[in-house]
Amino acid sequence: MIDFIPLQHYATVVYSVMLVFIASLCVMLTTHRYAVMYQPHIRNDVVRLWGWACFVLLLILLGLRPISYAFGDMGNYNRHFLALQAGGAFRGTDPLFELLMWFFSQFLNAPLFFFFCAVVYLVPIVLASRKMLQRYWPLAFFFSIAQFDFYGYGVNGLRQGMAASIFLLAVVAERRWQVWLWAALAIGLHKSFAIPAAVLVMVQITCNPRHYVAGWVGCLIVAAALPGIGNMLSSSALMAGEYDNYIDPGTVFVEQLSTVGFRVDFLLYSLLPILIGGYFLFLRKVRDPFYSRLYCLYVGCNAFWLIMMHTVVSNRIAYLSWFLMGFAIAYPLVRFRGMPAQHQVFSVTLLVFYLFSFVTHTWLR
Numbered sequence: 001m002i003d004f005i006p007l008q009h010y011a012t013v014v015y016s017v018m019l020v021f022i023a024s025l026c027v028m029l030t031t032h033r034y035a036v037m038y039q040p041h042i043r044n045d046v047v048r049l050w051g052w053a054c055f056v057l058l059l060i061l062l063g064l065r066p067i068s069y070a071f072g073d074m075g076n077y078n079r080h081f082l083a084l085q086a087g088g089a090f091r092g093t094d095p096l097f098e099l100l101m102w103f104f105s106q107f108l109n110a111p112l113f114f115f116f117c118a119v120v121y122l123v124p125i126v127l128a129s130r131k132m133l134q135r136y137w138p139l140a141f142f143f144s145i146a147q148f149d150f151y152g153y154g155v156n157g158l159r160q161g162m163a164a165s166i167f168l169l170a171v172v173a174e175r176r177w178q179v180w181l182w183a184a185l186a187i188g189l190h191k192s193f194a195i196p197a198a199v200l201v202m203v204q205i206t207c208n209p210r211h212y213v214a215g216w217v218g219c220l221i222v223a224a225a226l227p228g229i230g231n232m233l234s235s236s237a238l239m240a241g242e243y244d245n246y247i248d249p250g251t252v253f254v255e256q257l258s259t260v261g262f263r264v265d266f267l268l269y270s271l272l273p274i275l276i277g278g279y280f281l282f283l284r285k286v287r288d289p290f291y292s293r294l295y296c297l298y299v300g301c302n303a304f305w306l307i308m309m310h311t312v313v314s315n316r317i318a319y320l321s322w323f324l325m326g327f328a329i330a331y332p333l334v335r336f337r338g339m340p341a342q343h344q345v346f347s348v349t350l351l352v353f354y355l356f357s358f359v360t361h362t363w364l365r
Contacts, residue, residue: 001064001065001066001067001111002060002061002064002065002066003066007066007068007070008070010065010070010071011151011155011361011362012362013061014058014061014062014151015151015357015358015361015362016362017057017058017061018054018058018145018146018354018358019354019358021050021053021054021057021142022142022146022350022351022354023351024050025047025050025138025142025347025350026347026348026350026351027347028046028047028050029047029343029344029346029347030343030344030347032343033343035047035343036136036139036333036334036342036343036346036347037334037337037342037343038133038136038334038335040134042135043135044135044136044138047136047138047139048135048137048138050138051126051137051138051141051142052138054138054141054142054145055122055126055141058122058145058154059118059119059122062118062121062122062154062155063114063115063117063118063119064111064115065114065155067110067111067114071155071156072152072155072156072157073156073157073158074114074155074156074158077101077114077158078110078114080101081101081104081105081110081113082105082110084101084102084105084106085105085106090102093191094159094188094189094190094191095188096185096188096189097159097162097188097189097190100113100116101113104116114158117158117162118154120162120165120166121153121154121158121161121162121165122154122165123165124165124166124168124169125141125144125145125165125168125326126141127169128140128165128168128169128171128172128327129141129144129327131169131172132172132290132327132331133330133331133334133335136334139330139333139334139346140326140327140330140331140334141326142326142330142350143325143326143327143329143330143350143353144323144325144326144327144330145326146326146350146353146354146357147322147323147325147326147353147357148269148322148356148357148360149315149318149319149322150357151357151361153319153323157316157319159189159190160190160192160193160316160319162189162190163186163187163189163190163192163193164186164193164319164320164323165323166182166185166186166189167182167183167186167193167196167197167323168323168324168327169182170182170183170186170197170200171200171294171297171324171327179200183196183197183200192316192317192320193320195301195304195320196297196301196320196321199297199300199301199304200297202300203293203296203297203300204293207289207292207293207296208296209277209278209281209282209292209295209296209299210282212295212296212299212300212303213274213278213299215299215300215303216274216299216300216302216303216306218303219303219304219306219307220267220306222306222307223306223307223309223310263309263314263318266305266309266314266315266318267306267309269356270302270305270318270321270322272325272329272349272353273295273298273324273325273328273329274298274299274302276328276329276332276333276349277291277295277298277299277328277332279338280332280336280338281295283338284336284338286332286336286338288335288336290331291331291332291335294324294327294328294331295328297324298321298324298325298328301320301321301324302318302321302322304317304320304321305317305318305320305321329349329353330346333345333346333349334346
């Protein structure tokens, strides 16, 4: 266990480590065009080495952190782990996660369980990035870890973070049975991923990016005109259990929940993949079936968040689309041509994208 980093500074240390990796990568990429612009014969050795180094260090920092309420819900997970170890009953929600916790409580120990959670959180991001961009995989990986809630779902919202990473494997899977297997596993880890799975079904049926963007705009209008609709939906069978846990005054989450209301900051943040995708799909007329599906999946999931924006769990629901942001931004900037000095655009976008997370979680908290 890592006990030499003060708990009150642990998040700052992790964010600072990621800043060093991302900033140095961006400097490197600005002078090496083909480290960003996809070419099948380019080995990209330095970028891949940087990606592996960051992955290993994050696995150590997240997987070997002390067990403490300083990491939010980690303390509650450990309390339930100890209850299972003493013969306690299953909670009955998120059966796959419960099964994993029960197995570790009976045959191993809590530190190994939390390390395993970190592995499940990080490894699928690497695997999905490699599947999507081959030797350029670190570019998608770094965009994924630059996402606003990456750290939070690695140490606090463990079930949802693990489910999101597993769902990424469904996004990049080529065979239909693999898509639904990974999606089912994600739902087993956290039932809220039935929402992205439902959008994925819709994308398999119809995948017209213009229609999804029009639907997104429609949901934005509804969210502005009927702010109470999200609270009505939050009482549904799918959301009720998690919603009640998040708003229980006795839980550790209350002070960490998002501000209730029309979130202009979240809205502008969510727009970035939509605007980048719109540029390539609508203005540059790019035709790429995989990216069209990825774009529609992100827009559809984010549209659901718009409806739920006014609820107290707005940030939790936003993550059901935000976990896709890294892939939705990196893929078009690497695979497609359409901008002058596109490698520099990529670098600046990645750095600014991460600085929003860094400043918010270190300077403004």
